[in-house]
Amino acid sequence: MKTLLVAEYRDGKLLGSANELINFAAKLGGDAVMFLVGNETDLPNFDGKLYLADITQAGEFNPGGHKQLLLEVIEKEQPQLVVLPHSSYGWDLAPRLAVALQAAQISEVVEIKEGQLVVPACNAKLRRTVKATTATTVATLQSGAFTPSNDPSGNPEVIKLESGSSGDIQFHGYEAAGAAAVDLSKAEVIVSAGRGIGKPENLPIIENLAKALKGEYGASRPVVDAEWAEPSRQVGTTGQTVAPKLYVACGISGAIQHLAGMKKSEFVIAINTDKDAPIGEVADVLAVADLKQLLPILTEKLNS
Amino acid sequence: MKLLVCIKQVPDMESRFKVNTSGDWYDETDLAWRMNEYDEFAVEQAVQLKEQIGEAELTVLCIGPERVKETMKKALAMGADRGAHIADDNSHQQDPFAIASLIASFAKDKGFDLIFTGLQSQDRGSAQVGVMVAELLGIPSLTTLVEFDYTDGTVNGKRELEGGSKAKVSCTTPALVSCQLGLNTPRYPTLPNIMKAKKKELLSIPAAELNPPTAQQQTINIAPPEKKGGGLVLEGDPAELADQLIQLLKEKTTVLN
Incomplete structure (x- = not known):
C-alpha cells in the first residue's frame, strides 16, 4: 500500500493538518510520500519524499493547477490512496482529483477500523464503514480525528516540481476575519x-x-x-x-x-x-x- | 440565461436514526423529510439571480423516489420555474460519483449558464457532488461560497475558510457554485406562491435513461458511534435537574466560588 499525502498552505504558512496526515499514514502502515504547494522555508516534519511546487508560481488557491501537478506525481508514484485534509482546500480539490483518476472518494474519515475507512453520516449520529472498488482511492480526513499525541519529527527529501498551469479560477487574495467585538x-x-x-x-x-x-x-x-x-x-x-x-x-x-x-x-x-x-x-x-x-x-x- | 439548482431531500437531523434491514443506510420509517439546509441557500441565490437578470429560467433538479417531489415543490414555491425529477427509488445506495454523473448527464446538452448546489448534504455529507458535476461538464466550480455576485458573465465570490477569513475568487460562466450556510437568507414561500407552484411543470425522468455508472464504493457497515462513556445523563423534572446541575457545578468546577 502506498499513500500520497497532500498538505495545505494558507497565507504562506504550512497548516498543522500536515501532522494529522503523517499520523494517519503511520496508523495505516505502508509507504507514504507527500505533496505540497509551498516553499522551502516551512516544510512538514516528514521522513520521506516530498514533491514541492513553488507557491509563488503555482498559486496558493489554484485547484485546477494543483490538480495537474498532483496528477504528474500520481503518474510517477502510483499510490493506491491519496489523502487530503477535509478542509476548505481539501474538499474543494479532492473531487477534482477523484474524477480525473476515476477514483472513489471517501470524505471526512474519522477512523481506520480493521483497515477500512470510517466516515460520519447524519450529523455524526451514524458511522459508515466504506470500501472503495476502484484501483485508486481519494480520501479526506476530518480535522482533529488523527491529531498525533506528539508532533512528528523528520526531514523530507525535497523533489521540486515545475510550476503548473493556471486553471480556470482566479484567486484575488484574502479578506481577514472581522475583529471579534466579544473576545x-x-x-x-x-x-x-x-x-x-x-x-x-x-x-x-x-x-x-x-x-x-x-x-x-x-x-x-x-x-x-x-x-x-x-x-x-x-x-x-x-x-x-x-x-x-x-x-x-x-x-x-x-x-x-x-x-x-x-x-x-x-x-x-x-x-x-x-x-x-x-x-x-x-x-x-x-x-x-x-x-x-x-x-x-x-x-x-x-x-x- | 439558463439556471439550474440541484437539491436533495434529507431527513430532519433531530430524528432518531435506525439502521435499515439491508444494513447500508438509515431506516426511513417515521422520518420527517425536508430540503437539505445547504440547498435552501442554493435555491435562494438562484432565485435572487433570476430576479436580478429578469430574462432567466430556473430549473430545480432532485434525485430520489416519489416523495422528493414534495421538497421540489418548496423550491418551485420559492421561485424556480420548473422541476426535473430524476426518479430513482434506490438513490440512497448511489455513491457521490453516480449522483454527479446523473446530474451531468441531464445537464450536458441543456446549456445551463450557472449551476447552483449546496456545499454538501446533511445526511451523507460528502461535499463531492457539486465539484464532480462541474468536472464532468468541464466547467469551473467555486465552492463554499458565503458571498456571490454575477455581472456580465463573471461570477465573483468569497469562499469561507477555517478561522473565519475568506478567499476572494472569480470565474467566468458557464460555471457551478456550491453554497455554504449563511450565503443569504432563504425566503419562506408565500401562500400564493405555494398555490402557483402546484401548476408549474414537474417532469419525472427515470434515472436509468441517464446511464448511471457502476458504483465506485460500497457501504459495508453502518451503526451509531460507540459511546465513549463517562458523560453523565440526567433526566427528570426541571427543578430537580437544576438542583443536580448546581450540585455538580459545586463539586466539579470552581465557577460558583
Missing part, C-alpha cells in the same frame, strides 16, 4: 445558544444564565446565520475557539464544526431534548430537558 477566549464561563432555542425571543434565557454564572454568552453557527446573535459570538471552526472552565451548550446538537471550537473546555454541560445528540459525546453532563423550562429555573436558583 470569548477570555471568558471563564460560556453559555451558548443553539438552534434549539427555537426563536430569537428566547435568547435572553441564555443571556440571563450567562449573567448568573458571571460569564459570556456564545452561539452556534445556525443561530448566527439566522441573525439571532452577533457573528462575534460564534463558537466553532469558522468562529472563535474557546476553552473556558465551564461551557454550557443549550440546544446545540453538536456538529463537528462546533465541537472543534469548544471541546477543550474544562467542564461541559449540555442541555438538549435529544438524548442522542452528538454534543453528548463531549459533554461531562447531558441534561435531557427543554431549555425553555430548565434554564429560567436554573438561573433563578443561581441568583438566589
Whole structure:
C-alpha cells in the first residue's frame, strides 16, 4: 500500500493538518510520500519524499493547477490512496482529483477500523464503514480525528516540481476575519445558544444564565446565520475557539464544526431534548430537558 | 440565461436514526423529510439571480423516489420555474460519483449558464457532488461560497475558510457554485406562491435513461458511534435537574466560588 499525502498552505504558512496526515499514514502502515504547494522555508516534519511546487508560481488557491501537478506525481508514484485534509482546500480539490483518476472518494474519515475507512453520516449520529472498488482511492480526513499525541519529527527529501498551469479560477487574495467585538477566549464561563432555542425571543434565557454564572454568552453557527446573535459570538471552526472552565451548550446538537471550537473546555454541560445528540459525546453532563423550562429555573436558583 | 439548482431531500437531523434491514443506510420509517439546509441557500441565490437578470429560467433538479417531489415543490414555491425529477427509488445506495454523473448527464446538452448546489448534504455529507458535476461538464466550480455576485458573465465570490477569513475568487460562466450556510437568507414561500407552484411543470425522468455508472464504493457497515462513556445523563423534572446541575457545578468546577 502506498499513500500520497497532500498538505495545505494558507497565507504562506504550512497548516498543522500536515501532522494529522503523517499520523494517519503511520496508523495505516505502508509507504507514504507527500505533496505540497509551498516553499522551502516551512516544510512538514516528514521522513520521506516530498514533491514541492513553488507557491509563488503555482498559486496558493489554484485547484485546477494543483490538480495537474498532483496528477504528474500520481503518474510517477502510483499510490493506491491519496489523502487530503477535509478542509476548505481539501474538499474543494479532492473531487477534482477523484474524477480525473476515476477514483472513489471517501470524505471526512474519522477512523481506520480493521483497515477500512470510517466516515460520519447524519450529523455524526451514524458511522459508515466504506470500501472503495476502484484501483485508486481519494480520501479526506476530518480535522482533529488523527491529531498525533506528539508532533512528528523528520526531514523530507525535497523533489521540486515545475510550476503548473493556471486553471480556470482566479484567486484575488484574502479578506481577514472581522475583529471579534466579544473576545470569548477570555471568558471563564460560556453559555451558548443553539438552534434549539427555537426563536430569537428566547435568547435572553441564555443571556440571563450567562449573567448568573458571571460569564459570556456564545452561539452556534445556525443561530448566527439566522441573525439571532452577533457573528462575534460564534463558537466553532469558522468562529472563535474557546476553552473556558465551564461551557454550557443549550440546544446545540453538536456538529463537528462546533465541537472543534469548544471541546477543550474544562467542564461541559449540555442541555438538549435529544438524548442522542452528538454534543453528548463531549459533554461531562447531558441534561435531557427543554431549555425553555430548565434554564429560567436554573438561573433563578443561581441568583438566589 | 439558463439556471439550474440541484437539491436533495434529507431527513430532519433531530430524528432518531435506525439502521435499515439491508444494513447500508438509515431506516426511513417515521422520518420527517425536508430540503437539505445547504440547498435552501442554493435555491435562494438562484432565485435572487433570476430576479436580478429578469430574462432567466430556473430549473430545480432532485434525485430520489416519489416523495422528493414534495421538497421540489418548496423550491418551485420559492421561485424556480420548473422541476426535473430524476426518479430513482434506490438513490440512497448511489455513491457521490453516480449522483454527479446523473446530474451531468441531464445537464450536458441543456446549456445551463450557472449551476447552483449546496456545499454538501446533511445526511451523507460528502461535499463531492457539486465539484464532480462541474468536472464532468468541464466547467469551473467555486465552492463554499458565503458571498456571490454575477455581472456580465463573471461570477465573483468569497469562499469561507477555517478561522473565519475568506478567499476572494472569480470565474467566468458557464460555471457551478456550491453554497455554504449563511450565503443569504432563504425566503419562506408565500401562500400564493405555494398555490402557483402546484401548476408549474414537474417532469419525472427515470434515472436509468441517464446511464448511471457502476458504483465506485460500497457501504459495508453502518451503526451509531460507540459511546465513549463517562458523560453523565440526567433526566427528570426541571427543578430537580437544576438542583443536580448546581450540585455538580459545586463539586466539579470552581465557577460558583
